[in-house]
Amino acid sequence: MSHPLVIANWKMNIPSGGISSWIQSEMVSTNDEVDFNKKSSYFKFMGIAPPISHLSELENLLNFGFLGSQDISRFNDGAKTGDISADMVIDKGCTFSILGHSERREFYNETNKDVSEKLRICLEKNILPVICIGESLEDYNAGKTLEVLDMQIKEIFTSLSTKKTVVIAYEPVWAIGSGKTPTPDDVNNIHQHIKDIVQSIAEIEAISFIYGGSVNCENAKSFFQQTNIDGALIGGASLNGKEFLDIYNDFLETF
Numbered sequence: 743m744s745h746p747l748v749i750a751n752w753k754m755n756i757p758s759g760g761i762s763s764w765i766q767s768e769m770v771s772t773n774d775e776v777d778f779n780k781k782s783s784y785f786k787f788m789g790i791a792p793p794i795s796h797l798s799e800l801e802n803l804l805n806f807g808f809l810g811s812q813d814i815s816r817f818n819d820g821a822k823t824g825d826i827s828a829d830m831v832i833d834k835g836c837t838f839s840i841l842g843h844s845e846r847r848e849f850y851n852e853t854n855k856d857v858s859e860k861l862r863i864c865l866e867k868n869i870l871p872v873i874c875i876g877e878s879l880e881d882y883n884a885g886k887t888l889e890v891l892d893m894q895i896k897e898i899f900t901s902l903s904t905k906k907t908v909v910i911a912y913e914p915v916w917a918i919g920s921g922k923t924p925t926p927d928d929v930n931n932i933h934q935h936i937k938d939i940v941q942s943i944a945e946i947e948a949i950s951f952i953y954g955g956s957v958n959c960e961n962a963k964s965f966f967q968q969t970n971i972d973g974a975l976i977g978g979a980s981l982n983g984k985e986f987l988d989i990y991n992d993f994l995e996t997f
């Protein structure tokens with residue numbers, strides 16, 4: 743089964759006012775079993791990827807949604823200073839991990855090969871991988887979007903065969919934090935293209951396609967209405983709990 747998902751990527755930020763004020767009253771259960779079951783089902787498509795340092799606090803305050811990490815090491819253990827392994831994030835309650843975010847590519851020189859290795863670790867360890875791909879502004883302006891995506895996809899997915907679910911997040915680098923976005927129609931077509939290419943080089947039983955880049959309360963619905971958009975990966979707007987919940991509610995309305 744594919745996995746629609748609306749993910750908050752807090753990056754290296756903590757919501758202003760702290761985690762307790764980020765959490766909206768709707769996100770917390772009373773001790774009532776019916777309420778708990780209802781909310782568990784309501785929030786089953788919500789993912790939150792805080793900085794690792796704040797996972798436990800979030801887990802203690804929030805009963806719903808999925809917790810995720812923003813990255814994992816491509817190694818399993820040992821002398822890798824600064825890295826955090828898949829087993830360690832699982833131990834902290836994470837069930838998904840963002841991989842290959844453009845900020846990791848830009849600031850830490852992460853390559854498609856690294857992302858490919860991390861993807862395979864996630865699948866082996868039963869972590870839902872959320873793999874980011876997307877073109878730079880320069881490539882976009884040069885009309886090379888599909889060419890760049892094809893190369894990223896080939897280097898990450900070639901020969902992969904899995905019955906597990908994979909999430910692909912299309913995040914044009916030029917749309918991240920800029921207030922600019924492609925049109926929902928463009929994203930829809932690009933997701934179809936990504937799907938076609940992935941299916942031609944890999945055997946993946948279930949893939950979801952989510953969009954990231956300047957998603958907010960105003961534009962979220964127009965993306966969610968598209969048939970090939972199964973959710974969103976949200977940076978800036980996810981730091982405000984109310985705004986994130988509003989976007990999540992928009993997602994459920996169009997689902």
Ligand code: 13P
Pocket residue numbers: 751843913917918919920954955956957975976977978979
């Ligand atoms: P913004 O929503 O701030 O543009 O960030 C998108 C992003 O990078 C999510 O991973």
